[in-house]
Amino acid sequence: MPKKTKDVFKPKRNNRFSRLRGMKDVLFDEYKYWDLIIRKASDLADFYGFQRMEVPILEKLNLYERSTGRDTDIVSKEMYSFIDKSGDKIALRPEATPGIARAYIEHGLFNKPQPVKTFWLGPLFRHEKPQSGRSRQHSQFNFDIYGEDSPVADAQLILIAYNFYKELQIGVQVQINSIGCKECRDEYIQKLTDFYKERGKRSKLCVDCKKRFLKNPLRLLDCKEKDCIEVREEAPQIVDSLCDACREHFIKVLEYLDELDVPYNLNPFLVRGLDYYNRTVFEIIPFEEEAEDENIFLRQSSLGGGGRYDGLIEILGGRPTPACGFGLGIERTILKIKEKNIPLNKEEKNFIFLAQLGDQARRKMFILFEEMRRSGYQVRQAFTKDSLKAQLEESNRIGAKYSLILGQKELLDGTIIVRDMESGTQEVIDYKKIYSDIDKRLEAGKEEKN
Ligand SMILES: [Zn+2]
Ligand SMILES: [Zn+2]
Structure with missing residues (x-):
C-alpha cells in the first residue's frame, strides 16, 4: 500500500511576508551568544561602577541634526525619519550618544555627584546601502562618563573596551588619535585645506571627498578609497598641531594605557565621523586584520569605538560638561566569537x-x-x-x-x-x-x- 504523504502547509508566495531588507531575526540558539555578551558587559559595568539606563528608540529628528551633525553620513543619508501624526519630525535612533546626553540634561543628572557613569544597551537603525552587507538594525552597548575631564576617564573607558574583548578571548588592538579642541583643530583644518589645495590633489579625490573638502575637511582623512588614501599619506598630522592643553591630555591618556599594558596604535587618520568628538578618539580593531592591510580595512573591520565629547551637553542646551564614552557592536562581536569558535563556558545545568x-x-x-x-x-x-x-x-x-x-x-x-x-x-x-x-x-x- 502506498504511504500516505503528510499534508504540508504551503503558504502562497504572494500572500507571505518577509522581513525588511537589512533586518535580521534572532532565533533560539543565537541567544547563547547574546547572553554571553550581555553578561560580560553587565559584569564590567558593575565592576567599574556604570549604571544601566535605557532611552526611547524614537527621538526628535533635530536632536541628531544638532549633535551627530547635519552633514554626517549618518544623519544626511542613513537616518530613518518620518513625520508623526502630530506633525513632529521624528527619527529612529541611528546612534546612542545623543539620546543618552539628552536624558542626562532632562533628568538633571548634573545635580548628582559627578561623574555619572552610564551603561546602555539596545538597537540602532541606519538605512545603509544594501550592497554594503551591513544590517539596517544592529545592537550596541555603550559605556559613558559624564562630568569628568581627567584623562583617567578616557583611559579607563579604553581599558574596559579592551578587557571586554580580552576576556572573551578575542584579540584586539586599540587605534587611537587626538583630534584636539575647537581652537587647535581649526588651525589644523586650515593647514589640511592648504595641503589639499596644492596642485593636482583635489582632482584625484573621490566624489564624496570633493564634497568633504568643502563641508568637513577632517573627514578627508578617513576615506576608504585607494586614491584618497594615497593623497593623504603626505598630509599634515593633527597631533603636530595640538595646543598645549590638548597635547598634555593626550600624552596622559597614552601614559595610563602604557601602565595598564593596553596595546595601542597611534593612527593619525582616525577622526570618527561625528561632529561632537574632541580630543581622544579611538576604535577597537580585531587583531589579525590590522596586520594584513594597515590602511584600507581598518575602519570597516572596527568592532566599535568612541572618544571624548566635551561640547555635546552644551550643544544640547545643558551646562558645559566634559564627557566621554564608547560603543561596541554586539552582532560584530558575535561574528568574531563564531569565527574563532570561542567556548561559551555555559554554566552546566542539571x-x-x-x-x-x-x-x-x-x-x-x-x-x-x-x-x-x-x-x-x-x-x-x-x-x-x-x-x-x-x-x-x-x-x-x-x-x-x-x-x-x-x-x-x-x-x-x-x-x-x-x-x-x-x-x-x-x-x-x-x-x-x-x-x-x-x-x-x-x-x-x-x-x-x-
Ligand atoms: Zn586644543
Ligand atoms: Zn575619498
Missing part, C-alpha cells in the same frame, strides 16, 4: 526531564513538575507528546542529566523510574523518595567533579 505514559500519569507529572520547579529544580518536560520515545528524544536534545518516567505500572506500584541519560541505566524507586534520590545523585555528581 536538567531533570519529566516523562509520562498515559493520561493519568501525565496529570500526576504535571503537578510534580510545578512542585519541583518551585523547589528550585531545573525541570523540563514535553507533556504535549504522548510517545515515550519522543519525550526521551527531547530529554536527550536538551542534554538532561536524568529523566523521571511515570507509566501505568509505576502509577499502580507507587514507584517511578529514574533514568541516567548519559549511561542509559534505569532504576525503579519509591515515588515518595524522588527528592532524596535526585538530591543524592546530584550531590554525587558534584563530588565526582571535584
